[in-house]
Amino acid sequence: MNIDNVYILHTFAPEIALVALALLVLLVDLLLPKGNKRQVLAVFAALGCLGVAGLGAWQWTNGAPTPPAAVQASVHVLAQRGAVALEAMLFHTSVTQPTSTAPVLTPDFLVGMMQDKMWPLKSVTETDIRALYKAANLTGMDSLNTTDARAALIAYTALRRDIVRLPAQKLGLAHADEAVWWLFANDQFSAAFKVIFALAAFLVLLFSVRFPVERYRGEFISLLLFAAFGLMVMVNSLDLVVLFLGLELTALCVYPLVAWHKDNPRSAEAGTKYLLLGSLASACYIYGVSLLFVTFGSTHLNTIAADMHAANPMALAGLLLIIIGFGFKVAGAPLHLWAPDVYQGAPYAVAAFLSTASKAAGFAVLLRVLTIGFPHFSEQWATLLGVIAALSVVVGNTIAVHQNNVKRLLAYSGIAQAGYLLIAVMATGAAHLAGHDPIDGGKALVLYLFLYTVGNIGAFAVAGIVAQDTGSEEMSAFAGLRTRAPLLAFGMLILLLSLGGIPLLAGFVGKWFIFLSGVQEGQYLLVLLGASMSVVSIYYYLLLAKQMYILPAKADAKALRIGLPAGIGLLLVVLLTVAIGAYPRPFVEAAQVTAQALLGR
Amino acid sequence: MHTILHATVFGVLALATLGGAVKVISTRSIIHAAFWLFPVFAGIAGFYLYLDAQFLAAMQVLIYIGAILVLIVFAVTLTRNATSTDEAQTNGLFIPVLLAALVLVYALGTTVFNHLWPIESNVWLDAVPLSAAVPGVMVTDVSALGLVLLSQYLLPFEIASVLLLAAMVGAIVLARKERTPAATAGVAAVEAAPADVRELSNV
Numbered sequence: 001m002n003i004d005n006v007y008i009l010h011t012f013a014p015e016i017a018l019v020a021l022a023l024l025v026l027l028v029d030l031l032l033p034k035g036n037k038r039q040v041l042a043v044f045a046a047l048g049c050l051g052v053a054g055l056g057a058w059q060w061t062n063g064a065p066t067p068p069a070a071v072q073a074s075v076h077v078l079a080q081r082g083a084v085a086l087e088a089m090l091f092h093t094s095v096t097q098p099t100s101t102a103p104v105l106t107p108d109f110l111v112g113m114m115q116d117k118m119w120p121l122k123s124v125t126e127t128d129i130r131a132l133y134k135a136a137n138l139t140g141m142d143s144l145n146t147t148d149a150r151a152a153l154i155a156y157t158a159l160r161r162d163i164v165r166l167p168a169q170k171l172g173l174a175h176a177d178e179a180v181w182w183l184f185a186n187d188q189f190s191a192a193f194k195v196i197f198a199l200a201a202f203l204v205l206l207f208s209v210r211f212p213v214e215r216y217r218g219e220f221i222s223l224l225l226f227a228a229f230g231l232m233v234m235v236n237s238l239d240l241v242v243l244f245l246g247l248e249l250t251a252l253c254v255y256p257l258v259a260w261h262k263d264n265p266r267s268a269e270a271g272t273k274y275l276l277l278g279s280l281a282s283a284c285y286i287y288g289v290s291l292l293f294v295t296f297g298s299t300h301l302n303t304i305a306a307d308m309h310a311a312n313p314m315a316l317a318g319l320l321l322i323i324i325g326f327g328f329k330v331a332g333a334p335l336h337l338w339a340p341d342v343y344q345g346a347p348y349a350v351a352a353f354l355s356t357a358s359k360a361a362g363f364a365v366l367l368r369v370l371t372i373g374f375p376h377f378s379e380q381w382a383t384l385l386g387v388i389a390a391l392s393v394v395v396g397n398t399i400a401v402h403q404n405n406v407k408r409l410l411a412y413s414g415i416a417q418a419g420y421l422l423i424a425v426m427a428t429g430a431a432h433l434a435g436h437d438p439i440d441g442g443k444a445l446v447l448y449l450f451l452y453t454v455g456n457i458g459a460f461a462v463a464g465i466v467a468q469d470t471g472s473e474e475m476s477a478f479a480g481l482r483t484r485a486p487l488l489a490f491g492m493l494i495l496l497l498s499l500g501g502i503p504l505l506a507g508f509v510g511k512w513f514i515f516l517s518g519v520q521e522g523q524y525l526l527v528l529l530g531a532s533m534s535v536v537s538i539y540y541y542l543l544l545a546k547q548m549y550i551l552p553a554k555a556d557a558k559a560l561r562i563g564l565p566a567g568i569g570l571l572l573v574v575l576l577t578v579a580i581g582a583y584p585r586p587f588v589e590a591a592q593v594t595a596q597a598l599l600g601r
Numbered sequence: 602m603h604t605i606l607h608a609t610v611f612g613v614l615a616l617a618t619l620g621g622a623v624k625v626i627s628t629r630s631i632i633h634a635a636f637w638l639f640p641v642f643a644g645i646a647g648f649y650l651y652l653d654a655q656f657l658a659a660m661q662v663l664i665y666i667g668a669i670l671v672l673i674v675f676a677v678t679l680t681r682n683a684t685s686t687d688e689a690q691t692n693g694l695f696i697p698v699l700l701a702a703l704v705l706v707y708a709l710g711t712t713v714f715n716h717l718w719p720i721e722s723n724v725w726l727d728a729v730p731l732s733a734a735v736p737g738v739m740v741t742d743v744s745a746l747g748l749v750l751l752s753q754y755l756l757p758f759e760i761a762s763v764l765l766l767a768a769m770v771g772a773i774v775l776a777r778k779e780r781t782p783a784a785t786a787g788v789a790a791v792e793a794a795p796a797d798v799r800e801l802s803n804v
Contacts, residue, residue, distance in 0.1 A: 008756075019763055026770070183757065219774050226767040233760055242757050249764040256771030263779070271775075295716070314716045317709060 011186050014055040014194045015232050021048040022225035029218020038217035039209050043565055045221045046205035049198050049228075056194035060594075063188055182300070183239050185368070188597035190236040192446060192590070193364045197235075200357035200453050201228040206569035207461035208349035211468065220260065224353060227253035231361040235368070240289045240299040240322075243365060247285065247329075250361070251278050254354060258346040270345020277338045281328035288321025301373035308376045319374055323384060326369075329362035331355075331411075332418045333391040340411040344473075348464030351407060355414045355460065356453040363421050363449055367428065367442060371599060375432055382429030385422050390529055392419030397533045401540050405473050406463045409540060410456070413499060416537055417452055420530055421445060423523070424514045428599065430521035440517040442595030447588060448510035451580050455498050455506060458573035461566060462492040469560045478544060480553025485560040487567075489548045491574045496545055498577045500538040506580035513588070610651060618644030629690065635673045642666045656743045 009016065025045050032038060184190075201224060208220075230253065233246030255278065259271020289299055295314045296304050308315060324335065331339040343351040370381050396416030403409040427441035463473075465488065470477040481489040498507035511534060518527040562570070580587050621640035628634050642665040649658035750758055 012756075183754075215779075216774050219770050223767060223771055223774075226763065226770075229763065230767075239757075242760075245757055245760050245764065249760065249767060252764060252768045253771060256775050259775060262775060312716075313712045317712050 011184070013059065014052045014191075014198065015229055015236075017048075017052050017055055018198070018225055018229045018232070021045060021052065022222040022229070024048075025218050025222045025225065029222075032218075041217055042205050042209045042221060045225065046202050046209075046565070049202035049205060049225070053195050053198035053202060056191055056198055060188050060191035060195060063597075183242050184236045185238050186236065189364070189368070189446075189594050190232075192594040193235040193360065193449075194232050196360055196450055196453055197228045197231045197357050200353060200360075200457060201225060203454070203457045203461070203569050203573065204349050204353045204357075206565045207352070207457070207464065208347075209565040210563045211347060211349050211464060216260075220257070223253045223257055224349075227257070227353070228357065231357055234361050235364045238301050238368075238372070240292065240301070240369070240373075243369075244282075244286055244289065247325075248282060250358065251282065254278075254350070254358065257350040258342055258354070260347050260350065264345075266345040267347070268345075270342045273338055273345075274342045277328065281325045281335075284321045284328075285325025288318040288325065291315070291318035291321065301369060304373045305375060308374075315374075316377060316380060319377055319381065320384075322369065323366075323381065326362050326366045327388060330359050330366070330418045330421070331415050332388045332422055333395040333415060334388075336392065336395065336415045336418075339415060340408045343411040343414075344405060344407045348407075348460055348467070351410075352457045352460035352464075355410065356456045359414070359418065360449040360453050363425065363445060367425055367445060368598060370425070371428055371432070371438065371442075378429040378432045382426050382433060385426040385429065386523070386526055389419045389422035389426055390526060392416060392422060393530050393533045394419075397536045397540075401536065403540070404475055406467070406475055406477070406544070407460075407473055409475070409544070410459060410463065413537060413540070414456065416533065417456075417499070420511060420514050420534070421448055421452075423518045423526055423530055424448065426526070427514075427517040427521045427523065430523060431517075434521065436521070438599050439592070439595050440513070440520055442599045443588070443591045444510070444513035444517045446594045447591035448514055450587070450591070451498070451506035451510050451577065454573050454576050455495050458495045458570060458577070459492065459499065461570060461573075462488060462495070465560070465562055465566060470557075475544060475547055476551075478547040479551040480557060481548040481560070483553050484557055485562065488560065488562060488570070491570050492548065493545050494574050494577060496541040497538075498581065500541040501534045502538070504581045506577040506584075509580055509584040509588070610647075614644045614647040614651065616644075617641075617647070627690075632674070632677050635670070635677050638670055638673065639666065642670060656746060 025041060028044075029038070029041060032041065204224065205221060227250045230246045230249030230251075233249060234243055235246075237243040237246060255271060255275045258274050259268050261267040262271075291314055292304060293299050295312060295318065296308070298304065304315075327335040328338070339355075343355060346354065370377075374381060392415050396412050396414070396419060400409055400412035400416065403412060424441045424445040427444070428438040429441075431438035431441060466477050466481065467473050478492075481492070494505065498505035501507045501511045511530075515527045515531060518530070617640040621637050621644065624637040625634045625641065628637060642661065646658045646661040646666070649655075649661055
């Protein structure tokens with residue numbers, strides 16, 4: 001094993017562990033006899049996911065990895081070649097302007113030259129030059145080397161527009177490592193989301209132990225793990241096409257998962273609906289990427305950002321299509337119509353995963369793409385996201401009030417939550433526009449995504465347990481849960497109050513930071529709308545609480561059994577929800593560090 | 602002479618692609634619509650050839666004509682009423698959708714025509730041919746693709762193979778025929794299908 005492989009193992013430890021776990025589950029499933037033993041498999045996979053989360057946490061604590069020597073060396077070479085290219089350009093100008101004498105090439109001198117008319121490359125900025133010199137460890141050069149100026153210029157252009165732009169061979173680079181370095185972010189931001197996805201998979205698997213997915217248990221688990229892997233690829237990638245690969249990997253795993261109970265027409269319908277609408281969203285996304293490619297000749301976010309100097313209508317069209325794709329993924333109004341039907345038809349475990357981990361990935365990627373790739377379009381995308389946020393908050397909350405089906409209720413509440421989250425994303429754009437530090441919006445987003453993922457999976461799990469026991473998905477199935485399963489009812493009450501944003505619970509802390517980030521950017525109207533609509537949300541969450549605590553149970557109702565794995569999962573979820581609400585400091589600080597990794601520069 | 606030839610080739614390809622596409626949506630028989638996809642896909646393959654992208658053209662023929670079109674034709678013939686022509690081609694949303702489509706065409710059209718295409722600015726990047734960078738190796742379009750795919754894009758390539766595996770697992774589960782319908786009845790009951798849905802499944 002050479003040093004490069006060690007580096008890749010180190011950088012992608014959670015992803016590799018997750019894929020290995022999925023393959024292992026497929027294999028073990030073949031060997032196990034049919035029946036209840038397959039439930040052991042779910043517990044095993046859940047524990048594996050906990051291990052993956054641990055690996056992600058380990059990455060997060062270590063911070064961004066330093067590039068291996070091979071990468072550093074080739075960046076160094078490139079930077080030196082770039083400096084030579086600058087020299088050549090200078091020589092060129094000194095020839096055409098005979099009065100100037102050959103000067104010492106310090107960064108300051110070059111920057112001074114840029115202000116002059118004779119600077120040959122208009123698109124090279126001061127930051128480029130300083131970065132170039134810093135990378136090459138050069139303070140200045142005193143010799144004029146004009147040999148092969150053209151090749152040097154190519155090297156310089158490549159450095160500025162990113163190595164991805166050219167085939168490795170053109171640059172004399174052949175290490176796969178370098179591609180890893182340029183295509184994937186590997187920062188604390190993605191590490192944090194790897195933890196969230198692994199945790200979500202862990203919880204979903206724990207709750208799914210008793211769910212009726214007896215047939216193909218191994219395939220069910222492995223598809224769920226592959227989907228989580230796809231989400232990890234999404235949040236980690238810096239290239240829009242690699243991102244698309246992750247997006248499709250997740251989608252292709254989730255389509256069959258939604259239609260898992262294929263004999264149930266509702267599940268099959270949900271699967272078909274999700275397949276058709278999801279493909280449409282993917283098509284929108286990839287069409288947007290193709291427009292960006294024809295504009296910039298690259299799909300790499302850094303390249304796009306570096307080459308975009310003014311608002312370009314073609315790039316704007318591409319961005320719009322990309323936002324439509326993500327808007328579908330996160331189920332923001334008016335792209336939310338699929339969510340209630342799909343959640344209703346999907347198995348509970350899948351609906352829980354879809355409404356949390358998948359949505360979290362959508363938001364994480366949205367934030368990365370918009371802030372890294374499209375800072376020049378902050379005004380446009382912040383406005384658009386503001387409109388989507390307002391629509392989602394209003395539509396989600398008002399329709400949720402009328403729902404009788406618990407899954408649909410949670411779906412509409414999820415749409416409303418997407419609206420709150422979009423306020424945070426929008427705040428980063430507004431902050432960038434106003435020249436403020438965009439960190440607050442990012443921090444609020446990360447924190448809220450974490451607590452929402454944990455809390456909402458818990459809510460779906462309780463709904464699933466009750467539906468499995470009573471055979472009904474209606475709200476009335478919860479009647480008298482207090483007497484039938486006091487602990488379950490209490491846990492659900494806490495989760496619902498947290499989703500509604502009652503103080504001393506996690507949801508309140510999350511909403512507090514989101515609204516704070518909005519207020520700091522002067523988005524009073526949007527924040528007012530969000531805050532007043534979250535009061536509406538407390539009403540329908542309490543409707544469910546009323547069923548559990550005030551209405552009597554049916555006469556023939558028996559005590560409800562939860563099962564140990566789901567009980568442990570629920571305990572964990574409730575404890576986390578209470579902990580974040582009661583003592584938010586460590587969580588807020590962790591979110592701050594995570595957002596800093598993406599937005600602080 | 603040269604420009605006339607170019608214009609003719611382009612015109613023929615464009616006519617095949619667009620004409621086929623119009624027939625796909627205007628013909629009443631769904632099987633005819635499926636067959637009209639052929640000139641569309643072939644025309645696009647022709648465009649790729651015309652633009653010197655031989656590999657892409659070969660892939661277009663292999664995947665779109667060889668696999669997707671055949672699959673569509675199979676799916677259509679296995680569906681009932683494949684040859685019926687009395688299905689309605691429009692629904693109540695015809696006018697709003699037409700308006701939305703026109704707005705989209707206008708927006709994209711003006712963008713495309715006003716865009717400053719980066720034909721000139723790429724001069725530096727294309728100045729050195731690939732074969733010059735790797736001495737002694739005759740680099741063609743396809744082999745360059747292979748080199749890049751297995752060096753620079755190795756990791757995405759591996760991710761794509763995981764994607765194919767996952768898709769295969771999902772497809773097998775969905776397509777597999779159940780041997781014992783009785784075993785699945787319990788599942789449906791627990792998942793609590795409402796009465797109307799249960800009736801539907803009995804039909």
